[in-house]
Amino acid sequence: MRSERKKQAFFIENTMEYTFKEIETKWQKYWLENKTYQVEVDTAKPKFYVLDMFPYPSGAGLHVGHPLGYIASDIYSRYKTLQGFNVLHPMGYDAYGLPAEQYAIQTGQHPAVTTEKNIKRYKEQLDKIGFSYDWNREIRTCNPDYYKWTQWAFIQMFNHYFDNNTEKAEPITSLIEEFEINGTSNINAACTELLSFTAKDWKNYSEKEQQLTLLNYRLAYLAETMVNWCPELGTVLANDEVKEGLSVRGGFPVEQKKMRQWSLRVSAYAKRLLDGLNNLEWTESLKEIQKNWIGRSVGAEVNFEIQNSEQKMEIFTTRPDTIFGVTFMVLAPESELVQSITTPDCKEKIETYIEATKKRTERERLADVKTISGEFTGAYAIHPFTGEKIPVWISDYVLAGYGTGAIMAVPAHDSRDYAFAKHFDLPIIQVVSGGDISEESYDAKEGNSMNSDFLNGLDVKHAIEKANEEIEARGLGKQKINYRLRDAIFSRQRYWGEPFPVYFKDEIPYVLEENQLPLELPEIDKYLPTESGEPPLGRATNWKTVDGYPLELNTMPGFAGSSAYYLRYMDPQNNSALVSKEANEYWQDVDLYIGGTEHATGHLIYSRFWNKFLYDINEVCKDEPFKKLINQGMIQGRSNFVYRIKNSNKYVSYGLRKDYETTPIHVDVNIVKNDILDTVAFKEWRPEFRDADFILEDGKYHCGWVVEKMSKSMFNVVNPDVIVDEYGADTLRLYEMFLGPLEAHKPWDTNGIDGVYKFLKKLWRLFHNEENKFYISNSEPTKEELKVLHKTIKKIQDDIERFSFNTAISAFMICVNELNSLKCNNKQVLEELLILLAPFAPHIAEELWAKAGNTASITKTKFPEFQQRFIQEDTHEYPVSFNGKMRFKLNLSLNLSKEEIEQAALNCEQAQKWLDGKNPKKVIVVPKKIINIVV
């Protein structure tokens, strides 16, 4: 795109000194041939595990935003290696997923083929950047050797249940034993539905009944549940895959549907998932997102009797102190109780209401929160304390899936109940002092109980305690902690995913034996559902066990393969275990995990759950997988615009556009440099611009710009290998880090890249004389040189340890500038500087290191040791302030006492002007910091 002449000039100039292309190819080849980054278990060394969230290999390839986190983790890995740690730093691919399958549907191309092609492209792009990955450990989730262990884990979950007493997973066989002896009487297990049967009942159950009962307890279970059904994608989705009623992938509408689907009993681990967060070094915001998602609330479960009925209505409330303010009850429309308590005269209206609710999609329900709807069942509950009759309503503002699917409505102190009461003209009784009930509900947990019998006068906190005591004392209910976290829907009606190791006998699911794994994904003719509406696997011929039982037709969701991949890296070729005991006990857990915040409620919950389960069954030694986690910020796009004058093919430069009526048009950022348009390239860009005319400003066309999402349609996508071609990998690495703090979102703006490129050239020149001959001296370093070096060592070490890479780059620039002015070409100083720089810019560091006469790779050396004595000062340049405003500087010895400093400051010549003959009111002296004179 650039004109030939310019390209050539660039090339010639580069071959003359810092030839990054040659250098980078050379060292990448060296690292590969010498297996520089291969690691093995080595008990003589401390371990350190640095992990990147592995990518989904999309067809678009990597853009410049992807490597940001990878570069940061690579710097940290290389640093830790230089510190003497045995660093595990692997990479792989999250290879199953929808895009490849959607593409397969359109083109007939097998998703495995597309995926393979995309992975190849990713690998090439990654390799050009010079990462220190141990590629021997590469994994792909779609590889049978890998997904064997995903299937294996599923089988383990199927064969375990969660015991609420031991708070861990236990074998389903011990549950069976218990059923045989005592039935359910001593059982306290996480389950879909609370069951009650005797040992005798159990023994009388048929095989089918027993198996159905066990599904109620298994951690991986098949059940009729409300699922998020996405018709457009033809599959169900987990809660984290739905946002505002739309699928996260594709943005298609999602509706609620009752279906028989596989789920993982993640909710059983809610407490442990929440408590576990406390010991993790994650950002507060990320922990907060997970806390909200898990959603713990403390309250009470209370039973209300129903008039003329044997049935009881169980509600959950966090405000038992307001129980005397109950004026009506509300059931979720889906609640089973609705059918049995509705009186005959209300039946019709209730049915109509339920039907209407069913028809609405999740999105519709969310969209009009304002519309209040509900219907009276005709039934009355009895207030447990007052004995009064309370009408029972149904409404879709009560959710079936949370708590007990029923509430006691206290309109005076809950805004939703208030709105409902106002709408249907139901009574409102204030039971907590404060607020104005005639205007709105008073939801705050402040004030004293009133109109509340034995609670009167107590503040909210004590009233809750007292109410709970009474509820328990009278056998009305018990205190309860509820969680918002739901079980994860685990089936997908799609092709490109892990097959379930499950077959059906008499419609009951059974799992395969471990030695039958992996159950490989079969070939099919089309990647579409069957004519009868079964998932794509329904097209597979002979999709059954050796005994002829049909195999499960669903496949596993995207998060299945990514839930334990960090364990597999520890021992990726193991054929007899997910990870050997030896490898797991050595590598333990991930010390540093870097990735995007978009996985906060998906992958990062599922893998914690998965890991905790494996911990329970003694497969891994750590309860939490990711000790420290950093979310790298998103790299946004920075779009450029040209301004077309209306009804013409003429384009006016940014500064002059106000004089014309113009339309801004996105222009490919790859033909713009420092916001100056390459007009020749622009004309060649697209046919309609071939005859474009320009109105220039001082001979140049200046473009406008704006920050927006990086996407093809905005022509602002920048590809890392374009940057590598033009500036080299080391420049790309440094520049991505120089852009700003790792965790901040920032636009990719190529404008500043010349700065870091110049820095590398300056560094190069430190090692070379005027004729570009390598030239360094063996003499003793000077005091100044050592001071610059050690100042830098300290700064770089501190910065790396707090992941402040942008300031580290700036420190390198300062160091090189200073050594440059000192005309330093001292071997000892320059070599230590190279080691500091090696984690950031490994290629140039290796090259200069080798040129300086070292035969081993710079990655095998030791990080320099900071020595305080080299930066020791005996004077300090004090800023002297008057009334807090800095006026001048004064160089004073550090040996002076406070009084001596004060005198020196007051008596110096410059001070007289500011004192203006007056006596200072006060003088503040902070040794080695500042002098402030108050006048």
Place this chain on the structure above:
RNA sequence: GCGGAUGUGGCGUAAUUGGUAGCCGCGCUAGACUUAGGAUCUAGUGCCGUAAGGCGUGGGGGUUCGAGUCCCUUCAUCCGCACCA
């Protein structure tokens, strides 16, 4: 609505414990070298002002000898959650 984060030159940013606001880089200005420059080097560059000096970290208030940093309040932007009882 609830929760979290951010706000500093023309631009990206820095200031780790309350102690010189603007480091480093881009851009810009002037100069040197050069057939040439998108190379390199030198000097300058927060704003207003010829200067002395004044003003400056989204706005307002406070604590302090001293505030980008602490407290109160307010505005803007972004993100997360959202009938969760």
